[in-house]
Amino acid sequence: MPASTDDTPQGIRRRNLARVLRAVAADGPLSRPGVAARIGLTRAGVAPLVDELLRAGLLVETGPAATGGRGRPGSELAVSDRGPAGIGAEIGVDHLAVCAVDLRGRIRARVAADAANRHSEPGPVLRQLSALLADVRTGIAAEGLRPAGLAVAVPGLVARGSTTVVHAPNLGWRDTDLAPALAPEYGGAGSVPLTVENEANLGALAELRLSGGTGRPAPPDFLHVSAEIGIGAAVVVDGQLLRGDRGFAGELGHVPVYPEGRPCDCGGRGCLEQYAGERAVLRAGGLSPERAAAGRPGPGAAVALLARRAADGDAATVRALHEAGTALGIALAGAVNLLDPRAVVLGGSLAGLAPWVLPSLERELTFRTAVAAQPAVSGDPLVRVSQLGADGPLFGAAHAALRAVLDDPPAFSPTHRSRC
Amino acid sequence: MPASTDDTPQGIRRRNLARVLRAVAADGPLSRPGVAARIGLTRAGVAPLVDELLRAGLLVETGPAATGGRGRPGSELAVSDRGPAGIGAEIGVDHLAVCAVDLRGRIRARVAADAANRHSEPGPVLRQLSALLADVRTGIAAEGLRPAGLAVAVPGLVARGSTTVVHAPNLGWRDTDLAPALAPEYGGAGSVPLTVENEANLGALAELRLSGGTGRPAPPDFLHVSAEIGIGAAVVVDGQLLRGDRGFAGELGHVPVYPEGRPCDCGGRGCLEQYAGERAVLRAGGLSPERAAAGRPGPGAAVALLARRAADGDAATVRALHEAGTALGIALAGAVNLLDPRAVVLGGSLAGLAPWVLPSLERELTFRTAVAAQPAVSGDPLVRVSQLGADGPLFGAAHAALRAVLDDPPAFSPTHRSRC
Structure with missing residues (x-):
């Protein structure tokens, strides 16, 4: 949420309540002095805020904190697992x-x-x-x-x-x-x-707030690519979603990749989805989208089939995924040149197909952008694979x-x- | 500037001083009650802020305000033209x-x-x-x-x-x-x-804050395209520049347009700059970039030559500008699909060449984006031509x-x- 600009006493109190709750949610259990130190308020200023959040059932006390020094032991605070x-x-x-x-x-x-x-x-x-x-x-x-x-x-x-x-x-x-x-x-x-x-x-919000079990949260500026049947993307700037004027931002699937290429359902031509969407990849691999899903309905059936065939070394499938990676790399090169994100996170079904998609995708990015061609200051690679996969949304x-x-x-x- | 989150009395005072000064800069001359009404503070709250800005030489009094009703006449406030x-x-x-x-x-x-x-x-x-x-x-x-x-x-x-x-x-x-x-x-x-x-x-900041003499300021979410020798762009979101992680956002000139096309100085291939940059357009129009600038050095010489030849109906120049518009439209289709801006503003030398570039540019956008294909709620066209032209930066x-x-x-x- 952008910082509120309501400077009335009520507005400031609401902001401070949120600061206390977020501090305990992020770093709790915390003592009252620990909360005060984290948000830059005095202990006396924090006390009534904590009391109000306890009354609302949003915080709970978990027992006395281990204090290493002087002063009476305080109770530790945690966010409620009820409420x-x-x-x-x-x-x-x-x-x-x-x-x-x-x-x-x-x-x-x-x-x-x-x-x-x-x-x-x-x-x-x-x-x-x-x-x-x-x-x-x-x-x-x-x-x-x-x-x-x-x-x-x-x-x-x-x-x-x-x-x-x-x-x-x-x-x-x-x-x-x-x-x-x-x-x-x-x-x-x-x-x-x-x-x-x-x-x-x-x-994208899931990538920003969850570590995906083994990974780290995404940085505050990143591009999240989500491929399922279609291909969508989310642009995150300073930890906030960029929604666009009408709410339509992130239509990566209809970025032109080969301007004179295949006609697309959107009315355009040569859109990314026609080269890296699930149905396009199945067809390029010699598989019928309808028959791929018929044997094992439900989420991820077609992706599982593609991954199995690629792992078995099926040449048509490997080639289809390589070409999907090339198309994704071209579209993402445009996006990276425009947005200069800290990271590009591949989510959805792309996460499971990364071993076969990533090499050609990264080659295009390195070839076509100044950002990907030089090593990052942080040492982190530009492109990451989501640990949340299809569960992210x-x-x-x-x-x-x-x-x-x-x-x-x-x-x-x-x-x-x-x-x- | 994003709203500060400093809720100390000093922090709030700084924010309120800025509110007063910005209100007078935007809408002045204003009476003290006029300022108070605009920023949602009481007249008593505004008085010491105004006094401080007068002492600092940032505001000046312009004489008594015409008051239509009760109360003693107040002096009008304006921002200083000194200081x-x-x-x-x-x-x-x-x-x-x-x-x-x-x-x-x-x-x-x-x-x-x-x-x-x-x-x-x-x-x-x-x-x-x-x-x-x-x-x-x-x-x-x-x-x-x-x-x-x-x-x-x-x-x-x-x-x-x-x-x-x-x-x-x-x-x-x-x-x-x-x-x-x-x-x-x-x-x-x-x-x-x-x-x-x-x-x-x-x-882009100039478009946001100036009306360009005859036009209106740009909306808070827009894409500004600036073509001179190279092609750059700026992405403005909620009135703020999107700078990117390294500060490199806006590299529209290196968005791939024809992925297997002409080699680019950047090391890539088929970049927009190779089809719509000034030198590319001069060459496509049968002109030598070096000779185009030799006769009349200084800013805008090549653009003036292109505009003159196009106005004279020179077929090669008209075709070169049409093709530049097509390439710009393809690159902007990708950007519009990703960002969903309220407007695309064409600045720099593009402003002077708009009559010959715009038709093919808009055709590509309409063909390739959902946003441009439907009329805007506001009735404003998606693509605008800057009134500031080359003076914008x-x-x-x-x-x-x-x-x-x-x-x-x-x-x-x-x-x-x-x-x-």
Whole structure:
């Protein structure tokens, strides 16, 4: 969240509450003096803020802190593992998923279902999603958690600041507002706040906030590439998503790569998606997209097939992935020249295909950009492979839903909402 | 400047001083109640802030305000036309220029000189620039103005937050720090603050803050394309320049347009600059870049020649400009798909060649992007032609140098610096 410019006493108090909560969420358990030191306030200034967050159930005391010196021992503070939960949902072309994350960042519930959402009607898909949402809410309510917000990841363009999917070509949806179908539980007055967001954007938020188990969080300026059926990207600047004027930023799949090349469904020609999208790669490898998915429906079936054949040394598949990497490298060379990101993170199905895609991709970047041709000061490579893979958008959605609490704790105070 | 997060009384006071000064600079002359209403403070809260800015010589009283109602008449406030001046300088391939702008945004001094800076040694160029700077300082001192800062526009990459030109291919400069050559007057301790910035970035700031005489300021999210000898761009997001991790963002000239096309000086192949850069267009029009500049040296000679021949209906020139527009449209289609800007502003020499470049450029954008294919909600066209033209970077530099005063008035208080 950009820093608020509300300098009234109330505005400053809200900012300070958020600073305390974020400090404990990031570095807790912490003593009160530890919190004060981290956020640059006095111990006397921190005390009433901590009390308010304890009353709201956002912080808990975990017992006396081990103090190495003088003074009475204080109690350590941690964020609550009860209280608010962020709910993330994902509408994929071949699956649906819902998960819940608590303030400590732990996944507390997760359900998923295979689905055939290609060129679907929104109504039945959203009814199935509502059933999954109800399952997750029942599960977390038993553990003392209540939803702070719901964020839904979709493979398409979302109008900025709205809940409307303007165009999701692989779902076949146009100008579809998700709010009416999910109401009254979500998005209405007094109900759980609802946001709808492009899946690549939410995948990028996950990279920024999670370490992916083994890796490190992404740097504050990076480009996140998310390939599934289509190819999307998210541009992150100073830790914030660049959404674009209409909310349509990140359309990497329609960057022209070979301007006189193959016609694209978008009406253009030579778009990246025609060379590195899942269906294009399957066809280039001599496989039928329909038959690739028929044997093993569900998410990742086609990617798994490509990875298996490439690992077996199938020449057509290896060549198809090499050519996809070349096309990605050309498109990313343009993006890197324009944006100079610290890193390019390959997520989604690209993560699993990296061994065969990365060499030609990196060759193009080195050939075509000043940035990739010289070693980074940090020593880190420009291109990284996501450790979250296909789970990024779902986890990112749950974390985005929780973010509102961390940025403005009073908005989640029990007095603001009568029931969960 | 992003909002400061310093919530100490001093930090809040600095922010409020900046709010008052910016309000008067933007909308003055204003009465004290007018200022209070604009920035959401009480009249009692505004009074001491105004007094401090009057004492610092940043505001002046212009006489009693015409009040339509009750209450005693107040004096109107305006920003001073004495006091601080922003100094802008430009190092071009074929010229040098320096100007000074006062807080009212008026140009108070301007000098320029033709120069042959292609593949030059930095030393003599910077000595000539220093002489022009001395001329401007002498001139404005006589009018009661003193330099608040100097910003230098260069046609090359500048390391982020530094005064070092990493690479300016058309000047032939590499890793050149401008600060030692301009010291001790600029950039040293207690002297006038010095910033060095890519010319396209400063051109973008000019578009954002000036109306260009007849036009309107650019929207807060736009892409500024600056073509001179090379082609650069600036990405503006929420009114701020996107600089990139190393400060290298905006390298539109090296976005691949025809990946298997002409070799480029950068080591790549098929870069935009090879199809839409000034030398490429001259060659495609059957003209020698060296001979085009020989008859009439100085800035804009080649562009003027191209415009004259195109206006005369010379088929080779018209075809060359049409092809440059096509290449620009392909590169910009990638940028628009990635960034979704509200506007694309064509500046520099492109402004003068727009009648012959724009049709093919817009055709490619409409063909290749969802954004350009549909009419904007605002009714404004996506692509605009700059009204500032080749003067943008110089004016932008002067305004950038002045910006520090508007963002933090106490930094310019007379007690901070012993002499101008």
